[in-house]
Amino acid sequence: MALEMRVLQPDEWDVWYDQLELAFGGVPESPQERTLYEALTEPERSLGVWDGGTCVGSAGAFSFRLSVPGGVLVPAAGVTMVGVSPTHRRRGVLTSLMRRQLDDVREGGEPLAVLTASDPAIYSRFGYGTAAYDLGVDIDTSRVRLDVPPGTDEVRLRLVDPREALADCERVYAALVPGRPGMPARQRGWERQALLDPPAMRGGGSPLKCVVAERADGEVVGYARYRVKADWDWTGADGGVDVGDLDALDPAAYAALWRYLCGIDLTWSVRARKRPVDDAVLHLVSDVRRAKARVRDSLHVRLVDLPAALEARTYGAALDVVLEVSDAFCPWNEGRWRLTADAKGGARCARTGEPAELALSTRELGSAYLGGPTLASLAAAGRVRELRPGALAAASRAFAGDVAPWLPHGF
Template identity: 65%
Template structure:
């Protein structure tokens, strides 16, 4: 290789981001989106691969804190803007950037790296495991109703300007961050991301609309959505597309969904990214009239196995020795003894005989409580060396609620 991987300079951002756009199809992003991502780019955490004066690879890492089981918010590098020029594939560009990036993340003292993948087959070889999933749902709102809990009628709903209500909505989001593993605590500036609403991305729908849920003068929830009016010979059949919904209690959540399903002149509500155990699925009157799909979402990479496993808690007491394989980050390889419970954990190097053998990819997949170590064992990706160890560890690693990444990055 004749390429050079180096930290991104501000003067190179336009070329660097332009190569990213080209790698993802060559359609320029809306000016407001491009401007926001330039503002959010952390230049000292972004790298490019250069071949002479050509940029042939891009990668960045946002500063996040990820909620883990037990509620702690753990420092994590949000890997983003990864691309390789189509003319320079199979030259080791991606591998060299992943190598540099994970070395950097380790030097920053961040035990986790996380990403969303355009192609999920890419990142397993670098130790990333699929740690959260997301559900999409298409609801026939002409036939489905919300079985609302007590108190729903006490919630007042009102339309509000998207920009004017932004601070209230962000305050609700911040209060929900600790409710699920996988949710992100963000640096200032990220509150602008949910407000992006380029006309070319609306697919013929309305500008984004916002409704606040209030009780006793306090904002307890919000929803942002698009309305796409449509008609045929039988009459109106408009479509609502959900952008964001958050609420502080079940009644407020039900009130917002009841509103969405009851909007006049519409017959469908579509949501692209919901938790796989969304309370919505227990509120709807007919789940068969809700077409649900599930796909991968956040991929997790343990950069420091000991620190990462110590940062979360465990559903039941656990005492297990892992024999970890990690060719890409060899400082993680070897035997680790994890002891912990619902109050805390310790994970240290050990010479004791191992109970389970697995790669760091499987630890990443199980880390937030979505993917079961027992399921991975049945797939042949975890080897049980002590009888009963798989079930013990799988139960301990679980989560009472499904982890969920509320937005991409």
């Protein structure tokens, strides 16, 4: 029987999501998680592949607005819920889903598609480039002290119910979005994701806790959500703290939150996973080696409408360069483009017949788009070719950002 691809109908969601769970190992999610993600699913942007009455493939997209260098929020398709049944692998199901999805994204006028990858090697062939990384730390608080900035002692900390503090925490998050490329503006309903707290997600830790940082007038300027994992051995307490979200509007509040987490009684370690790679905590700790810092890929970016995407962001230096772009999967992006930008924020990208000065694919442009990985580093790996001396250094400098791009939560 021929396979059929069609847009998801709301009453098919459970069957469609069951297939997704099967593709990811068959471990069912908690009722709380399923309820949330059913509410967040946009059926009109969700695709299923059916073999008769059986769903064998899925792909969805969320309608995001993503912060890019310069602070503009750019429409982006948040690609999600991609999976193929193990009985239908190597039959072109994934490729057909990616083809249909990117065509739909282009037709909908979104310049970008973004995703987090269970297997990064899968998505590079569809033009996605790794644009942001996560920092993970495991701080040994028995051997590390924090060197905090002036004003930290004046910050008031208060334990609150995570749900009661949600509105204040969301205001802090929203204030940070324009200054950090890669952060999605919180769409309606997404604030609930951070409050998910089924026992299966706790890893043996406590229910979710929240501490807020306040100024003298009571304004909330930071927060941390965390769990405490109590443990004991023959010598006594050996607990740890798992940090979920931590955001703050000023250095004193930021340091006060980290100092609090590192000083919780009966714990000797603080673990955080999804932090920006330039996180200031690396400068607060007295011994960065005892923080056991490491990185992994996070956000992958695909330029769907190349000129619109390149014109949407600002550049760190004036730029005038002709790009020879290859894009086998989205051939409308292929060809020669002249990108000009000034230091004040204006950018223009248009087709040209002038000689090319840099040669690369949309995957490399996706990697460099948010100002993280540099074009120079990609060139060192042989993925960008300089055709005019000096063009690489100028373009790499212009694309680079002041802060590392960061995706604070999955989707």
